Amino acid sequence: MLALRPQGGGGWARSACCGISVSQETFMNAALCLLVCTLPLLGPAPESETPPRRTFPNALVISVDGLRSDALIALPAEELPGFARLRRGAATLNARTDPEWTITLPNHTAMITGRFVEGEAGHGWRKNEDHDTDETIHVSKGRYVAGMFDVAHDRGFETMLFAGKTKFSIYDVSWNEVNGAPDTTGTDEGRDKLDRYVYEKDTSDMVEVLLAALARESSQRRLYFVHFAVPDLTGHAYGWDVTPDSRYMKAVRKVDAELVRLLDAIESNAALKSETAIVLTADHGGGAPLKSHTQTHMWIDYIIPFVVWTGAGQEARDLYALNTATRADPGLWQPARNAAGLPPIRNGDAANLALSLLGLPAVPESTIGAQQDLKVVTPAR
Ligand SMILES: [Zn+2]
Structure with missing residues (x-):
C-alpha cells in the first residue's frame, strides 16, 4: 500500500x-x-520460486548453543569469517526460539523433530539435565515422537549427531535399536535411527571426528547434526557479554574458527563441494539474566540466527524477503505458538528444511515448516 x-x-x-x-x-x-x-x-518468478528445489546428497544441521544474533554483528564480518561465509546464502538474524522455552534441550528437540515443545502436537521434552536411564522422549510424551533421523535413516541415509554436552544422549537413547520405530519404508534399515552419536567435550576434538566422518569415501547420503556448546558454557560462566574482547565473544570466535575448518574441508573435497547444504541456527540467545537465558519474554534470549548455506560464491539473501508468502518478520516480538497470521522463521524449521534440501519428506506429525515451503537459494548444478 x-x-x-x-x-x-x-x-x-x-x-x-x-x-x-x-x-x-x-x-x-x-x-x-x-x-x-x-x-x-x-x-x-524470482529464482527462489523456480521449482523443483535442487536437492543435495549431504546436509548438516549446526546448532551453536547460546548464540545471540547480535554477537554476529558485534564484530566486523572479517573477524568472524566462518559465519560470514555461511551467511552468504539465505539468512536472517531475526529467527526465533520456541515461543515458550528458551533453554537447550527443549529447543534442540524442536530442531530435530519440527515440533514446538508445548501443545498436543508438541514433542513435550522439557527437561534440560542428563536424563535418567529409563527415560526417552517417547515415554515422556506418551507416544512415539519421530524426528528427522527417522525420515533420513529409514531411506538409507547415514545419520550422525555430534554433541558438546552429555545430556544430548537423550537423542541417542530415544532413537536407538530398542526405542526407535521399526522401519516400514522400503528396505529395512532397522530401528536405530542414529548411526553414530559422538560426545566430545573439546570443540576441536569434536570437529576432528566430524571431519574424519565427512572425509570417508561413501556412497551413502548423509544427515549430520552438529552441536557447538562453548558459547553457552562461557555465557553461563562469565555472562553473555557482546563487547569484542569478552570471554563470550572469544567463544563465538572459537566456533567461527571451527566453521572455517569445516567449510574449508567441504570446499576442498570434490565429493562434498557443491553437494552439501548447511542449516545453522541456535537453541536460544542469552543474557537475561546476565549469566543465563531463562527469561523467555526477553528478546536477547529469543532472537537467534537462522542461516542456510548451499555452496560458496553466492550473494547474501534475506530469508524473510525470500519467504514473504509464508513467513513474517516479527520485528522485536516473539509471536505466540498459535498466533494469527504468518509465523516467524524458527529454529524448529531446521528439521523439515534439512530434509527438503535432501529431497526427503517432512517429519511425520511435525508442525513447524511441515509444508517444506521455506525458500532458500539453491545454485544450479
Ligand atoms: Zn545454557
Missing part, C-alpha cells in the same frame, strides 16, 4: 512503498512507486 506522507522540505523519506525511499513531491513518483511495488507480481 502507498502511504506517502508529506514531509517538510520535500526531501527523501522512508515510506511504506516496498520500504524504498521515495520522493513525496509528485504524482509521478507515486505512480512510479506503485509500478515498482507491482513489478514483482507481474514479472517472471
